[in-house]
Amino acid sequence: MASTPVAAPASKICFNSDCKDLKSEIPRKGWRLRTGEFAELCDGCASAFEEGRFCDTFHLNASGWRSCASCGKRVHCGCIVSVHAFALLDAGGIECISCARKNVVLGSSSSWSQSLLFHSSVPEKYKEYSAKGWTQLAGSGPVPWRQAPSLFNSSVSQPELHSRVPYEVDLSTGIDRLNACDRSSTPSLEKKKVEDFSERLMNGNLKPETRDIQEKGNAGINFEDQRNSCLTKIQQSSLKEEASNPSFGLAVPYTSPDEAGQIGISSTHLRPNFQPSPAKQFHIALQNALDSSSETQSRNGRPRPDARGKNNLFPRYWPRFTDQDLQQITGDSNSIITPLFEKMLSASDAGRIGRLVLPKKCAEAHFPPISQPEGLPLKVQDSKGKEWIFQFRFWPNNNSRMYVLEGVTPCIQNMQVQAGDVVTFSRLEPGGKLVMGFRKASTASASDQDNEAKNINGVSMHADAEMADPTSWSKVDKSGYIAKEALGAKVAVSRKRKNSMLGSKRKRLRIDNEDLIELKLTWEEAQGLLRPPPNHVASVVLIEGFEFEEYEDAPILGKPTIFATDNLGEKIQWVQCEDCFKWRRLPSNVLLPSKWTCPSNSWDPERSSCSATQELTAEQLENLLPQCNPAASKKMKAAKQEPENVDALEGLDTLANLAILEEGESLPASSQATTKHPRHRPGCSCIVCIQPPSGKGPKHKQTCTCNVCETVKRRFRTLMLRREKKQSQKEAETTGKKQQTSLPDKVVDGDPPPCTNAENSSRKPKKDATEGSDDHPNRVKSSTSPFKGQIDLNIQPEREEELSPGSDSSSMMKLLQDATDIYLRQQTMLTTGGNSNSEVTQTQPGGGPGEEKISNSLNLGASHPDVDREPSAVFCIKTSAPTSATG
Template sequence: MISTPGAALSSKICFNSDCKDLKSEIPRKGWRLRTGEFAELCDRCASAFEEGRFCDTFHLNASGWRSCVSCGKRVHCGCIVSVHAFTLLDAGGIECIVCARKNVILGSSSSWSQSFLFHSSLPERYKEYSARGWTQLAGSGPVPWRQAPSLFNSSVSQPELHSRVPNEVDLSTSIDRLNVCDRSSTPSQEKKKIEEFSERLMNGNLKPGTRDIQEKGNAGINFEEQRNTCLTKFQQSSLKEEPSNPSFVLAVPCTSPDEANGQIGVSGSQLQPKPQPTPAKQFHSALQNGLDSSSETRIRNGRTQPDGRGKNNLFPRYWPKFTDQDLQQITGDSNSVITPLFEKMLSASDAGRIGRLVLPKKCAEAHFPPISQPEGLPLKVQDSKGKEWIFQFRFWPNNNSRMYVLEGVTPCIQNMQVQAGDVVTFSRLEPGGKLVMGFRKASTASASDQDNEAKNSNGIYMHGDAEMADPTSWSKVDKSGYIAKEALGAKVAVSRKRKNSMLGSKSKRLRIDNEDLIELKLTWEEAQGLLRPPLNHVASVVVIEGFEFEEYEDAPILGKPTIFATDTMGEKIQWAQCEDCFKWRRLPSNVFLPSKWTCSSNSWDPERSSCSATQELTDEQLENLLPQCNPAAYKKMKATKTEPENGDALEGLDTLANLAILGEGESLPASSKATTKHPRHRPGCSCIVCIQPPSGKGPKHKQTCTCNVCETVKRRFRTLMLRREKKQSQKEAETTGKKQQTLLPDKVRDGDPPPCTNAENSSPKTKMVATEGSADDPNRVKSSTSPFKGQIDLNIQPEREEELSPGSDSGSMMRSLQDATDLYLRQQSMLTSSGNSNLEVTQTQPGGRPGEEKISSSLNLRANHQDVDKEPPAVFSASAPTSDTG
């Protein structure tokens, strides 16, 4: 597909043989050819090339597309244009340059600094540390690394790297290379050598002269932190990037003057430059840097290992699950960047009086300084209050392996008032590379066991020191958790009061299972479907890995539930209910309503822009429009005069969304949700839905936020869209005939009530319905017909909940609304100017109790992937009645 260089260069035609456009007078350079010259391209192709979408544009049907083993993104590996967009992996497969670079950069930036090492007072140790400095290595050049040499040499897009002194560069990268080798493929002998070598390198960076306390026996003593060294400075410089160099943290086009091509923006990197995160949100960048950026698989499985070292090695249960609040609590200082490392649920042994915290081996090796002697090193750790502690980081030989422990943790653990079952988190604070320890109370403690934990100990992430958690900032989340706990009743009560609770590994797992016993029947997809852009906000479009996402300044909202239908003219419409008079009004299908919409806002039908105007729909029509969906919901929606929605509606939605996500293991049995299937949405999940404060309240993620949470949500959303679209296509192909039969637009006019919108079109939402039936039924996700238990009415009021039968089938209602959601999503993809409308989805919660609070969660992301637009909106089987019930 690439024509021969000579011919193309000499011609007036764009070098791209698939283009044939004329080059401009001053042709733009594309990739470097084997002759050394550059391909001369027309503007269009040059732009595509520079933006990294050349192969996507011109080689889509060519062979050679492969998927990045890390993020799953497809990369064209079959031409010269994209030759630098990927790197071949030792174990086979390829990794896109974004991931490859990210991993390497992560390795660099994640290098622990000695600032959290307590400097040993032992002379031997000093000898070891200082005898062989890393400058030796620096002078000897980079340690062999063959996978992605360009990753280390970029200067165009990573000026910070060049601002570093060469030694620093060599040190950081070399050590991490060593570590990468160490953790991945080197034989044990060599591994040991490398490990010790790297250890010396690391330790050589220590300053022998600074000595604060003795090596041992000082656990729990606070002290002033020591300042950093050049390695730390590197971390500072690299993480506190200049606004003009925003691409360091984000994946950047692979660019290197050392490369033959020197091209920029090959397909491996499709991220467009994003606004620089504010300093206060730098941890987002760090997170983004450290966390997976594009893999649905990884999203499903939880966060990726955020640190370069040990990446892909840690078990999911050790993956950190930090929320913004957590990070902010840790950082406090807005200039700090926090990088989650790992977390561990405290075992009885850990929390016992022995004061030994067993560290997961891979975590220890990945994130803590290498140690070659069993006595290890004293480690400085700062807790979330800013208090600093000294632990002895050491290991025991064990079965030809090592068992890493932190000794002397008892004072800290007692100080934090954590116990077995609680979770301790480790993260790194930049600048300084300080090791930060946080705690998260176990989520399932029964109230009787832990009255003092009250609402904060309900599975929503918080730090152990309860007084640190700002109650206001947690209000909504607390409510969510509170509801969850209430709804679950005794099910989730897990006693933790025994000091030596003997929470063995088995117990631990059971514990996790219990955490997941939130029988909320909403899936992530469902929750996603609830989210709408805020009103009257123009979205900024951010392109992430080739996908466009709309981002809004304000928190997303959940809009008014409407029912989509097709009128007799085949025009798509929707029915919305006035907030005041509860009459149903006909609206164009592409409009979106705020949650509190009234007739007076009905600008589309002036004649019915007042509550005094009659309703077009007859009761019968309405009845037929709704009941198939959900009698309970119908009852509610049909209600003509009940108390208006209270102001907590959105709160309730937040709660719902939180709960929904908490329960997102979806319909998996709790036991299988625990650690492997969907660790993300366990209690403590840090996904945006779980952590997002209610609309308009509390800190929000900015539209430019690139934190892992936001990125994850975006990717997930994208995947959701694709999946749904695919399903939709399949289903539509299967049921086209049926639909045609059910589409009887004239019937309504004749008095035949319109069927529920979802009656025939629930296919794309099948998966979303989910979760009905037994929680143990692995197939229930696929079922769209079984009773839809456990739904939550997002807008329900406690008073009204009483009318709802817990066992009532509101699934069809949900499906209806999901249909609407689907329509909305598709419309969003097609109608670029309709971002100011809203939908609202209503569900009922069987376990709902009067007085329970509700919150709302919101998120407004829109995937604009081409695939999403391929299919037309679903044809809704409901027709628009035109008769007026007067």
């Protein structure tokens, strides 16, 4: 305060034109003017300002009062004093800063376009200045501000200074900020204060002006969020304090001349005379940095219809510097750092190519403008102070540009960062140096990221790593696939994605734990949807006295229903109408299409219309439906109250479970007390349904010749033959590398014990004996993992091959297959650790190959030594799966 008041308040009279009192000897500081100075006020006005009553006191009759779009509070939007108290909404109108923050926090990138706020175009005259840091500057800068003049010129009694051209002020502001750094450290402007102030402002009573706020934008996007990323030490230290400090208008902390250009201006755009607290400023700076990118392209601050979204940088690029990061960059100097953006290194970025793809907006916003693809050499300093020169250039891409930093390899290596790690870019003031820092994935905020990074590394490069944390992977894979499959989504796509993820693309593909859970649920849902194919009569085979149902087609996705027993002990099922959501009772043996509505209720004419009442009471329904998740229950309709119901559901899940089991751990052990085939219905006692989960029951030896084993073997053989036949045809065409030969042999070689194989050893020991033998139908199925070759009860070998991707059944199969593949992959990795991985790996690649191999292995015959590794792996997995899941 005491310092030098520059601008306006030269006189001895209170800066508040509505006041005229004399300032005290030591004038008190009020809001920051666009000149960077602070209004010097008399005690009374200063108090009013500090207490947030200023506008209420002096601007009550001024125009510019509006209501917060969210809470309705009155906020004065017409003067420099209150500039920070509100945020302009993209859609028009304003929101008090509190609501704005909340919204931002909650909805992140939603409707707030920070752009306007931070539009930081620098006036020509200042370009030089702002560009200072760059070798060449071209005006990448910010966009001129325009708009809102009406808003801000309003009747505020401020001297002309206030209404003056924003940038001038800004500029000075920027400078001022720099100088004010130290001051800022003082608690003067505290965020809290500011907030309070705003709050008060909002409580204003005046009517809003009709004037339209032309600009749209928002003011504070996640201040909170960015808090951590402060730049300067000072700032950092002050930030916290600020939180508790009340002074409202002190100096702005950081901002260098450059920044001034951007930050200062930008922030002022919307709020010309705004005097943010240090903290706030900081945030703004960040935002600015982020947004400016967009600004760059918009040449002016005009409200752009498309401002939303496009202009905002993706959150992933928001700088989230931690104190450590800052420290790392600034060292112990007193430099001020302005975080610009950050980016998680992709495999490409960290690869040998030495090209770091820059987010377009970030590049355009923070790097010097380039008009030629060749770009410019850019000097960047790393956190250790070492300077690197990268070529900042772009490639025309479609109608856009793709910006890259070339020659980053040495730097990347020097920093020892790799894909998954985050590199940060910031500007160091004074000097405007571009500083590149980094944050290892391991220290990255999100734990999942960590995992990912690790996984990535591990997966792509070190099998070991994967072994270290196989869980996450398998889960992801499984879930992902399954979910998609279940949903009938693009399996193929997911698969590709997945693969790439393994390699390096995980960034976009990340799935955190929560997602995993969801996916699992989806899996379960999918299971609940499995139905035998329509119009297919099961051929029943008796094996050891048990019925074995066979279908000529793969299961289909049907309408989930809830099986129950009515009062008379009759088995029934409840199905929910797609249209009216009412539950209708149907015979238990009815198979429904995936979409079912009341009019289709031929079993109960009285309730064959949506208008008919539901005979199930809410309470009954509640008992039937899963309790945990109403939504889910609605979706799934699978009920789990009664044991019977559970069984039924589980039965439906069998197929899916098998696949899951194969994959390993993920499946909640929940699903099985016994193994049931997809067509399982309450009361079904076929051999499949009475089977304990794989791995749990008695095992058949490979040499077992019981009916079950024989049958299974026979079927596999048939399947295999067909497969081979088909395959050979395909191969003839494609000439792929055949896995059969290589794999099987290898497997055999590597693992003396027939089925057992390496995999077993690595994961589930039990399996071994099994494969061939213990396999009960179920196991067989599961083992079939290849799904194509599956002997699934619901599928006939012959048909399997023909499954078309398009059909539900086929997709299911595919799903399973995918899952299997994934599993195998994982296994491979694991195995790799101790065995030869190549083989396994090969298997996976081609869907075709994989299948074949599988089939081979499947051969239940299984027990054949020639079985491929995968098959064995599959078996093992399956078998063990339960085990693993269980224990």
